[in-house]
Amino acid sequence: MSELHTPQAGDDHAPDLDVVGLLMRQHGDIRNLFDEVEQSKGDERRDAFHRLVRLLAVHETAEEEVVHPFARRAFEGGEQVVEDRLAEERAAKETLSALDDLDTDDPEFLPKLRALRTDVQEHARAEERYEFTHIRRSTDVTNLATMAKAVKAAEAMAPTRPHPGVESAAANVALGPVAALMDRTKDAVRKAMKNG
Amino acid sequence: MTFNPLEQRGIPLDRQLRSWRELNVPPIDPDRCDPYTRCRIITMNGIEVEAIMFSHQLARNTVDPEVKRQLARTRYIEAQQQKVVNWLLPGVSSVLETTIAYEQVAVDLTGWVARMEPDPYLKQAYEFGVLEDFDHLYRYANLYEMIEHRKAESIVDNLTEVMPGRPTRFHHRDPVDNVRDPYDKDTTNPLSKLHALTIMSAEQQTMNFYMNVGPQYMEPIARQLYQEIGLIEEEHVTHYESLVDPGETWWEQLVNHEYNECYLYYSFMEQESDPKVKAIWELHLNMELEHLHIACDLMRRHDGREPQEVLAPELPNVLTFEPNKQYLRHLLDTQMDLTTLGAGYVREAHERFEKMQEQIHGGEEPPSDRVMAEHDEMFGREYRVQSEGEHPDPAMREK
Numbered sequence: 244m245s246e247l248h249t250p251q252a253g254d255d256h257a258p259d260l261d262v263v264g265l266l267m268r269q270h271g272d273i274r275n276l277f278d279e280v281e282q283s284k285g286d287e288r289r290d291a292f293h294r295l296v297r298l299l300a301v302h303e304t305a306e307e308e309v310v311h312p313f314a315r316r317a318f319e320g321g322e323q324v325v326e327d328r329l330a331e332e333r334a335a336k337e338t339l340s341a342l343d344d345l346d347t348d349d350p351e352f353l354p355k356l357r358a359l360r361t362d363v364q365e366h367a368r369a370e371e372r373y374e375f376t377h378i379r380r381s382t383d384v385t386n387l388a389t390m391a392k393a394v395k396a397a398e399a400m401a402p403t404r405p406h407p408g409v410e411s412a413a414a415n416v417a418l419g420p421v422a423a424l425m426d427r428t429k430d431a432v433r434k435a436m437k438n439g
Numbered sequence: 440m441t442f443n444p445l446e447q448r449g450i451p452l453d454r455q456l457r458s459w460r461e462l463n464v465p466p467i468d469p470d471r472c473d474p475y476t477r478c479r480i481i482t483m484n485g486i487e488v489e490a491i492m493f494s495h496q497l498a499r500n501t502v503d504p505e506v507k508r509q510l511a512r513t514r515y516i517e518a519q520q521q522k523v524v525n526w527l528l529p530g531v532s533s534v535l536e537t538t539i540a541y542e543q544v545a546v547d548l549t550g551w552v553a554r555m556e557p558d559p560y561l562k563q564a565y566e567f568g569v570l571e572d573f574d575h576l577y578r579y580a581n582l583y584e585m586i587e588h589r590k591a592e593s594i595v596d597n598l599t600e601v602m603p604g605r606p607t608r609f610h611h612r613d614p615v616d617n618v619r620d621p622y623d624k625d626t627t628n629p630l631s632k633l634h635a636l637t638i639m640s641a642e643q644q645t646m647n648f649y650m651n652v653g654p655q656y657m658e659p660i661a662r663q664l665y666q667e668i669g670l671i672e673e674e675h676v677t678h679y680e681s682l683v684d685p686g687e688t689w690w691e692q693l694v695n696h697e698y699n700e701c702y703l704y705y706s707f708m709e710q711e712s713d714p715k716v717k718a719i720w721e722l723h724l725n726m727e728l729e730h731l732h733i734a735c736d737l738m739r740r741h742d743g744r745e746p747q748e749v750l751a752p753e754l755p756n757v758l759t760f761e762p763n764k765q766y767l768r769h770l771l772d773t774q775m776d777l778t779t780l781g782a783g784y785v786r787e788a789h790e791r792f793e794k795m796q797e798q799i800h801g802g803e804e805p806p807s808d809r810v811m812a813e814h815d816e817m818f819g820r821e822y823r824v825q826s827e828g829e830h831p832d833p834a835m836r837e838k
């Protein structure tokens with residue numbers, strides 16, 4: 244792999260006026276983190292997995308707070324589409340918490356991670372194809388931008404890649420347990436939606 | 440090489456039909472497959488699509504209803520083969536990911552063919568074309584990072600470098616300058632016929648793919664880039680199809696198509712790393728042997744000639760997917776500034792070329808340049824994979 248680093252959604256210089264484009268880039272960020280976990284070992288893997296868990300938590304929470312409620316109301320059949328996505332998200336969360344109990348160097352870790360990766364990737368494509376396309380079609384640019392703003396507020400909660408020479412693992416641990424992170428993400432999103 | 444398809448019998452045609460269960464093949468895993476497995480799938484899909492469309496054209500030019508029925512029987516099997524082959528591609532891949540794989544095919548398939556091509560004029564045609572698809576790969580890779588935040592190396596996996604080729608804006612030539620001279624069917628090396636048919640089919644599938652999937656994108660730059668490169672793929676089809684001698688009879692062409700399918704399935708079976716996919720190549724080879732046999736009978740009957748007269752005495756050396764990095768670097772160093780004039784190649788922008796350029800660009804930057812500008816706005820850099828060092832052409836190094 245080349246040394247080029249792709250910044251996470253929100254950290255690139257995209258105008259981020261479209262929630263769908265933003266979430267699609269975040270889907271890529273999640274895949275990149277899966278790569279990082281798979282390709283590293285020891286402390287590095289532990290740190291990458293830590294960031295993956297948090298980005299997933301923030302991403303799914305933002306979707307649950309911002310786009311899923313909108314999709315439910317926005318189009319015919321939206322209710323069912325969102326139910327399907329939520330079921331996938333619940334299943335992924337279960338695998339994730341099982342993984343969280345394992346040490347990242349445990350021989351069972353990688354096979355489980357790969358299974359999770361497959362589920363997460365199928366879920367992401369299902370969102371893009373069956374939910375996001377409808378969202379773009381059902382709303383105007385102002386609303387897409389408002390939702391983008393709320394998702395960005397959520398993103399600010401996710402730890403980013405450690406910069407060389409900076410010890411960020413400690414900072415990431417300081418963010419506390421995933422459940423607390425989700426709560427903070429919800430608060431941030433709701434605040435942004437109100438102000439939007 | 441001891442394998443001679445003319446001397447082998449495959450599966451009888453009436454035993455080639457597959458049920459839904461057999462057609463329902465499990466797709467490859469896009470995150471863990473051998474990138475060249477995906478390249479072989481894309482290549483064989485293009486070959487099967489050509490087999491189907493060629494047979495349709497032949498049927499439309501056939502009067503005898505019994506022959507039409509015979510063509511229909513084989514063609515239905517080709518259609519099933521196409522379903523099995525193309526359905527090996529996974530649903531989780533995005534259109535852009537498949538696109539990048541298509542351009543990797545264009546680079547490494549054409550690269551291999553150019554290296555192996557015995558005829559210098561044909562070789563030049565492949566060397567000219569490969570530098571263009573090489574540039575397409577670079578443009579799409581930058582678009583991919585913009586839209587999906589993923590790097591093309593997660594698809595091409597360091598087997599193929601990603602950097603500028605002949606800039607895409609220069610690929611728009613006056614259509615008459617895309618027509619090449621054909622090989623001579625009676626004197627050319629049989630391998631040259633297989634090469635031309637293979638590359639023509641792959642480019643045709645690429646053209647079909649872009650012209651159909653391009654509008655699925657919502658991002659304006661993506662839609663426009665597919666339009667631009669889609670038009671160039673049409674030029675490539677014109678370029679490569681004109682290499683084939685139009686003096687070949689329909690039946691001779693049918694024999695060449697079936698022989699080429701045998702050649703490619705045999706080649707890919709020999710090198711396939713994925714056992715499930717390998718089993719498909721083997722099964723399809725055994726089907727093609729019978730298609731070839733049927734085609735040979737039709738040729739004998741209608742042309743009164745022996746197929747051996749037009750085919751290689753034995754199967755040529757297997758066609759292989761492998762990195763062509765050094766070869767491409769050599770071409771980047773020597774053939775960047777070529778364009779076509781008539782059926783030949785020149786270094787200067789001539790009048791007809793300049794006129795076409797003026798008209799199509801209309802004084803504006805084409806999508807292939809704007810995608811780079813937009814990528815730069817987003818990331819402050821380009822996306823490249825230069826595993827073998829900096830770009831051979833100093834003018835093409837990243838500023």
Ligand SMILES: [Fe+2]
Nearest residue numbers: 303306332370
């Ligand atoms: Fe989700």
Ligand SMILES: [Fe+2]
Nearest residue numbers: 266306367370
């Ligand atoms: Fe998502």
Ligand SMILES: [Fe+2]
Nearest residue numbers: 490517520700
């Ligand atoms: Fe076939």
Ligand SMILES: [Fe+2]
Nearest residue numbers: 542545572575
């Ligand atoms: Fe191309």
Ligand SMILES: [Fe+2]
Nearest residue numbers: 572642672675
């Ligand atoms: Fe091409």
Ligand SMILES: [Fe+2]
Nearest residue numbers: 697700727730
């Ligand atoms: Fe065939």
